[in-house]
Amino acid sequence: MPHKRAKLSVRQNDRKQRGDDLAPQKDSLNNEPIPKGLARVLNAATIREQYRLKKRKLEEEGDHKPGDKRRKVDGDAKDSKSKRKEVNATTKLVIKPGESIQHFNRRVEDDMRPLVKAAFQSSNAAVRNTYQAEKEAKLEKQKAKAVKEAEKKAPSKAATNPAPAPPVVADKHAHKAKEFLQHSSSAPRRLNDIAQAPPEFKRLPRGAVSSEHGFGGKRDGVISMAQKQMMEKERENAIARYREMKSRQRSTGDKAEGQED
DSSP states (O other): OTTSOOOHHHHHHHHHHHOSSOOOOTTHHHHSOOOHHHHHHHTHHHHHHHHHHHHHHHHHHSOOOTTSOOOOOOSSOOOHHHHHHHHHHHOOOOOOTTOOHHHHHHHHHHHHHHHHHHHHHHHHHHHHHHHHHHHHHHHHHHHHHHHHHHHHHHHHHHHHSOOOOOOOOOOTTSSSOOSSOOOOOSSOOOTTOOOSSOOOOSSOOTTOOOBTTBSSOOOTTOOOHHHHHHHHHHHHHHHHHHHHHHHHHHHHHHHHHHHHO
16 A cells, blocks of 8 residues: 555665665755745845845936835826726726625715715704804804893982891800810910829819718719728628528427437
């Protein structure tokens, strides 16, 4: 079969007949595919010579400067813009041979879309301009009307009815102190001042009730030293009475057991 390799012995005989370390043949590089980049490097001299010949030919044919771009020149020497206009005017949207109706309709829509968009924008701009002009005219009419009415009413009011004086309203809180009053002490208060004594209240705060012992009174739950001593004595007396009661109960119990025996 041609797609299978020959036997090992056949391949070894062919290798012996060809020999080892042979020089490359004449057309080995021409038949072998080479990348384009490597081909440009190898054929750099020929490519450069072809470019120079092409450039010299263009300079001989017409007025060509080194910095100018190459342009295609027609025989009639017409501008490209006029050509486009003529082509657009002469060409008509005709169905092409082998083209379906669906593709033809899509091509027609693509060609007409810029025209429709431009017409829509121009119509919207005209509508906006007319609306703005009508709005400004209406505002001017209203202003003129208001000025005329003010001119009519002004002399009649000034002649007949003088402007009444505003009524005087009594202030209900005139006798009360205002908020944010300044402190009358001469020493200024600073942020890091140290208090040397607790504050003294000369009058009761709002909602406070005076006690019998004086201003401030005693706080709820605070016990003085005398009350604490009295409570300790009462506790010791209660413990002593409890122990006496227990000893009496034991003695009466022992007596009852001796009588039963």
